[in-house]
Amino acid sequence: MAEFRSDRWLYVGAFVPLPNARHAGGRVAFENLRHLQRTYDHVDAVVCTTEPESVAPAPSGVRVFRQHGSDFAGYLLSAARSLTLRQRLTAPVLHTRLHKGCQGALEALMRQHDYAGAFVDFTQAALLVQRAAAASDCFAPVTLCIHDVFAQRLLRSRHWLERRLTGTVMREELLLLSSVERVLTLSEKDRQLAQTLYALPRVDVKEFLPPEWHVQVRRDQIDPEALLFFANFERSENSDAARWFVREVLPNIHAVLPGVTLMLVGNGSEWLAAEFASTAVHGTGYVEDPSPCFSRCRLAIAPLLAGAGVKFKVLEALSCGVPVVGTPVALEGIPPQQGLTCCQPESFARGVLELLAAPALGH
Template sequence: MRILWVKVGGLWPPDTGGRLRSLHLVSELSRRHHVSLATTHAPGEDPGPLLAHLPRCEVVSVPYALPKRGSAGFALALARSWLTTQPVDLLKSVVPGLREEVRRRLEGGAVDLCVADFLVGTANIVLPGPVPTLFFAHNVEHLIWRRLARVETSPWRRPLLEVEWRKLRAAEARACSRATLTVAVSEEDAALLAARAPAARVRAIPTGVDLSYFAPGTSREDDTSLVFMGSMDWLPNEDAVLHFLEAILPRVRGEVRNVSFTVVGRNPGPRLRAAAARDGIALTGRVEDIRPHVLRAAVFVVPLRVGGGTRLKIFEALAMGKAVVSTTVGAEGLPLVPGLHFVRADDPDEFAQAVVSLLRDPGLRRSLGLQGRRLVEERYGWPRVAEEFEKRCEEAVTLGRRHTACRPSPAARAGARIAGWLPEGIKRHARPLRSLQARHGLIDWKLRFRRALPTRREARTGDAGPIRSILYVCRGNIIRSPMAASLMRRCLADLGRNGVVVSSAGLYAGRGLPADPRARAVARSFGFSLDDHRARRLTAGMVGQADLIVALDSLIEAELRGRHPRAGRKITRLLTQPGDRPARPIDIPDPYDGEEDDIRRCFELLRASVRRQSSGLFARETAPEEVEAYHAS
């Protein structure tokens, strides 16, 4: 294949997780394919070391300095963002020289596949373009900014972050929808991206590590030394270290005397330098080799509260045989087992206690380190990861050839431009309809029209026959449907109907994902537990086995009826409270993009609706012979 790889921000030096991942993949791909790298470097930087590291690649590097906060370039990007729907992060990453180089090469006909590295890479590519495009999503960017907004304490910065993450979410959905194929770095990220762009093709590859470079050391570690590693000009890393200094390190030092903490990473900011001076910790800045700092430490800490993608730093620490303590966010997307490969702790007290326990127990540190090294040795070397990525590249090329004749017409492109100027409120209500195929959309409007008729009375929930299994269906199976299923189980227990099986699934669920953390917290506050829930994607087998299938909004119902027309009599919705007017189907709004309060309101609406449903379903006892006769038929 002839691959054009587009990367804003350069690949050298390899001092960030994204640079490391891309550099290794480009290097491995260039062994079997012709790879051209179109990238940028800061003015005054020498691209020579990058060329030397990639001798089999053609490298074109354009000088460009990404605008920093406070600069004229950043102010211009911010002003443009306020006047458009584009996020600041993309607008400041448009590089005219790079964009022109990419356009010239793509139109020249000598490229089989274009790889847009990170979301900012798509800002320099026209999508869809003349060749298949693979969008390489190292992170779910809007999730990072959304989490930043949650932990932001400044009353004027938080609203700006709230606006930015919503714009990034829309930009990510557009990029996924317009790219031939999207590749994420974990199944969790792939599911999140697919949920926002249901028509997109999203795949996942594992992350990797250089096993020969990151290897266990022979020197003795310092029993009172902690280390954190990461680029300190990345806001989630800075937030993590400041949080550790304020909430965790004092607790650790209260238990173990003379504990030292070293932060290894480039460009620490003024806030962090001031905190380091106050608390007596070491900031290394950029270093040529991180390994001595990591090998010297007894415990590797990852106190991230904000993030996305997967943390290469954890794999590198495991490859060096280090004991790791991480938050759930820090280890997100990695195939690690808490207690076997690392220690997971989210509460500051729990995190501090985990660190103290490891400092006092060299045997436990050694056990965790051995298990972590074994895991990455068996499955996560870069050559193996590159093979997976290569398969995705080949898939994108095949898809591109298959759909060459299906490119948008000039009229369609004009329509898309017009849609870009519609008010956001109209687009927000219309956007879910885009996930429906035309046939499903017609079903949705047909159902709306029939139910709007004044003489129309909704069928009774139990009209499909005797019920011994109920299936609740939403989109991702991480908030609404698991909450509904838990509520129905409680109602059935109260009614003494313990023989009914209640389950849930999602039309676009990422298999095996846990329930949303906010949904788990809300459920606990009402006396329920979603901790053991794992998402399931709806299958024909589930539809066939269920006696009653409850769609949680009108679009899900339309898609269910379109996908499974023979199951139509089993598909229903939750209903409003009957009164002077007949009961009507009720939509349970998807609270995924909201806050915890929105999920709480969703739970309360579900609680009332499911109670009504359980009362309607089991108002009378069904004789056992009636149940058997129904299922035999």
């Protein structure tokens, strides 16, 4: 029999919640879990992730299941009869957290406790929670925090197969988002998009919280010719953006200011910088505290040409008092404000040069 506890919540995540995670998903997960733990007396936290232990160690009190490709394929094979054709087709894009062991753990928790609610981070874990709830007769209302709208992401994809799947993903995403009590987005733009596409009854925006390290940023010793690109460069949209900037934009900047340098900071940046073999491009790799990089740079760049959803790299730079030059894709969903310059790709070099020539803003 389920133990009744009206203030007990279940948290299920797709990324390990860490304050200095190597990507925005883990940092958002940390904020969401911390908010639940501060609001309710009892929170059971379960995460199903593809991140290795060496990159994202399990925090205290969080049960983490590491999903490998074989786990995902095995789940799809064993559950083939109970999954719809559309669920199977969209699983590699939309339902990427399917793990038999994790579902079993969720079912056990749902049978043991009468949860007041379940909080799911992000879309990738929603089907796993739905299937566990159905198997355990759990009727707790679900809040789903989505990082972006997948239909839009696929429409912008450079891969033709993903674009062909857009209609199927849109129908599956509609079914998924319509089945929960409340949807949280990370930007007003995504809130409006989700409501417009899917006519959802309740969509709210999660407030952006600056990272803890932003208070360590000091803007009194700026290198006037240092650019910063802070990102997870293991994601193709970020590494492709860096390649485009270094090969197509930086030469035009150097024609005017030959001393300009670029710091690539974040996962995979050291390997990417080595690829360029340029003394003007440096990669730090992952750094737990990037505040010295934000203290030193004159401005941050966000030269993304693909992707969807609000870009935390932009919000984090602005929270540190660092001006940002970004493409429309990078700045989507972020209101115009001081220190933010939006440039089309063809005018990106001019935008950077103009900001380098302008007086530096105070923190």
